Amino acid sequence: MAPSYDDSQNQTAHEQCAIDIPVLIVGGGPAGLLQAYMLSQLGGSLPYERMDAEVLADTPTMIHNIPQPSFEELVASHLSLRKDTEIRKNHSFVTCEQNGEYVTTTIEDRQAEKEYKVRSKFVIGCDGAKSKVRKCLGVKCEGESSYETMMTIHFNANLRDVVGKNVGMLHWIMDPEVSGFIIGYDLDDNQVLICNFDSEKNPPDSWNNELCRRIVTAAIGASVDFEVLSYRPWTLSRKVAESYREGNVFVAGDAAHSFPPTGGLGLNSGLGDVHNLAYKIAAAVQGWGSSSLLDTYQSERRQIALVNSQQSVKNGQTIFRLLKAIGTEASSIEQAKENLHESLTDPARKLVIMKGVEEQREHFNNLGLHIGYVYGDLETPPSASLYIHSYRPGARLPHAWISSALLPQYSRDLPAIDSSYVKEFTVEEVERKQYSTLDLCRFDAFTVIIDKATSSYWHETLEVLRVKTSNAKWKSFKINLVTLGIDFELIPGARGTEWVKGLQLYHGTAVIVRPDQHILQSFPAHSTAEQVFKALVQHLGF
Structure with missing residues (x-):
């Protein structure tokens, strides 16, 4: 490109x-x-x-x-x-x-x-x-491989009648003939089956369309027309x-x-x-x-990959460990089905299974890893499921809803968020959830967030900063200033209150957000243009 x-x-x-x-x-x-x-x-x-x-x-x-x-x-x-x-x-x-x-x-x-x-x-x-x-x-x-061999089969079927009201993003398959899960990208015609297989019994190069059809049929468990679009084997491993x-x-x-x-x-x-x-x-x-x-691209992003890769392998190991704990492994399909039935009726074994199901929480609820990482933090998060709003340098600017009645022009140019598909929301709630504090951040500029009460001081400070960055080297450098109470308003509620408190805007703090929506630094009231300039220069490497 x-x-x-x-x-x-x-x-x-x-x-x-x-x-x-x-x-x-x-x-x-x-x-x-x-x-x-x-x-x-x-x-x-x-x-x-x-x-x-x-x-x-x-x-x-x-x-x-x-x-x-x-x-x-x-x-x-x-x-x-x-x-x-x-x-x-x-x-x-x-x-x-x-x-x-x-x-x-x-x-x-x-x-x-x-x-x-x-x-x-x-x-x-x-x-x-x-x-x-x-x-x-x-x-x-760097990385490692496990002994788990997997097959991904992409197929298209209409699974609406099969799942009924049990609609989900992912459906587990616990059958002696196939253990794994179906990812329902679109339950009408676009799914992927990921399953564990015995590479000695069915070596990867022995797989064909006929075998894939047999595996998918067993996974669906009902007579449904479908087409196998592709399939590929892989090993449960990670590389960074x-x-x-x-x-x-x-x-x-x-x-x-x-x-x-x-x-x-x-x-x-x-x-x-x-x-x-x-x-x-x-x-x-x-x-x-x-x-x-x-x-800084490597120093910031590689740590994220290390954490995410380890969690992905852990997710894979725990899900297939659960499938094995159910007792579907046996010398024959008939014996495996008998083991499965016993597992589901034995109280002690059911407790083991329920514990195994609970261990999958980080697999499906991992918002903390998706948006909760903080650049510069070398510690592994205690839980992938735990997302903590952070307002310190390196963190992604936390989200809070802002009013559509008062927005900067560039935010108005963005398409409004449409959450009307969420049945739990009233019409009024849908209207309130159209723009986010993330929409305040321009993709081509460093965004400075301040409060109305101290806007005069920060406007003067940033004017001095603009003079300092007016030479040819800084020609394309942009600063985007947004003021709470003038350029935008928060939707009333606990999250908006927390957002202002976290950024300490009412204390006169100015917060600089990078073009990638991560916080660069917060500056207490009465910080000088020289201090702001020094922080920018340090980040940009001059």
């Missing part, structure tokens, strides 16, 4: 000369597409199944279970409208070389069977778990790159870390990578960020 250019006058431009662009992104998966869209920004409704509405106290939108192809299609549709970005399909990374200032990448046009070179300031490898970019850099991975950066080449998404899908942490970790990296790359390209700012 790269900014577009016109080579219509030279049919052989690809192979005869290097193409000069600011950033080359290798890989067109979710991380690569979103990285391209975010960098481009800087220089439809989703299927919903009932979930706990209380999550909207912590995040402005419900947790959605989105198939990766659908996510890629959504981002690609927006990216196609950008004239400064070009997506090249059927082109493959070959190698790259660095000279300290530029990266020269050799790319193969597989359709034309020719190679050409691209020169860029930066290269971002978002090319998956078997990343050629990472391999080219010689970057090794030892380095996320070598010179001006970076890795992100699955190229930087890969771990099991148990918990849904993999894709979200990758999206967190590109959200973190986007403004830092833009800062370096535009001249207001240094190499040390780029170094």
Whole structure:
């Protein structure tokens, strides 16, 4: 992916000369597409199944279970409208070389069977778990594998009548013929079965469409028409790159870390990578960020991957440990079914099973890992399920609802959040839950949040700061000032009260939020422009 250019006058431009662009992104998966869209920004409704509405106290939108192809299609549709970005399909990374200032990448046009070179300031490898970019850099991975062999089968069936009122994002399968779970992306026609299998009895290379159909039929447990779309084996393992950066080449998404899908942490970790990296790359390209700012990408994001990868493996181990505890293992299917029946009728065994079910809580309730991480915190969270609103540097700005009647113009340009699908909400509640404090943060600026009572002082302070950042180096640097009581109002309630108290706005504090929505620093009342400038300079690496 790269900014577009016109080579219509030279049919052989690809192979005869290097193409000069600011950033080359290798890989067109979710991380690569979103990285391209975010960098481009800087220089439809989703299927919903009932979930706990209380999550909207912590995040402005419900947790959605989105198939990766659908996510890629959504981002690609927006990216196609950008004239400064070009997506090249059927082109493959070959190698790259660095000279300290530029990266020269050799790319193969597989359709034309020719190679050409691209020169860029930066290269971002978002090319998956078997990343050629990472391999080219010689970057090794840390991690471990278990002995659990898994099969993922993608199929389409209408499971509405099968599940009835028991609608869920994930349905467990506890049958001697197949143990695992079905992820219902869309219960009408889009599901994935993840199951444990005996690699000695059924080696991975022996699997075929017929075997997959037999396994899916056993998992559904009813006569339903379906089509097997794809299948692939994998091992319950985790890998995290030892380095996320070598010179001006970076890795992100699955190229930087890969771990099991148990918990849904993999894709979200990758999206967190590109959200973190986007403004830092833009800062370096535009001249207001240094190499040390780029170094913070690894120091901040790698720790998150280590924690999330360990939790994903733990989730996988606990879920299949439970399935084994039920007693479905036996020398024959008949004996296994008998064991299962005994397990469900034996009081002592039922207690073991219920304990095992409770141990799955972190698998399905892990909001703390998704949005509760704090950059710079090296401790492993005590519980993946526990999300604590943090107002300290490095934390994601906590969410609180703000009134749609008073908003900055750029927030008004954002689409209002639609929570009308949540049956627990009244019409009035839906109207109140349209905009979040996260919508105050501009993607292309550092946002400063203050209170009306001290707005005069902070306006004067930031004017001095703007003078200090008025030279050519800071040309593209932006500060976005928002004032409680002038630019926005909080929806009355406990969460809004906590938000103001946490940020200490009524004490005259000014809070600077980075473009990636994480808190940079809080400044007590009467802090000087020099102190604010020093904090920005330190973060940007000057």
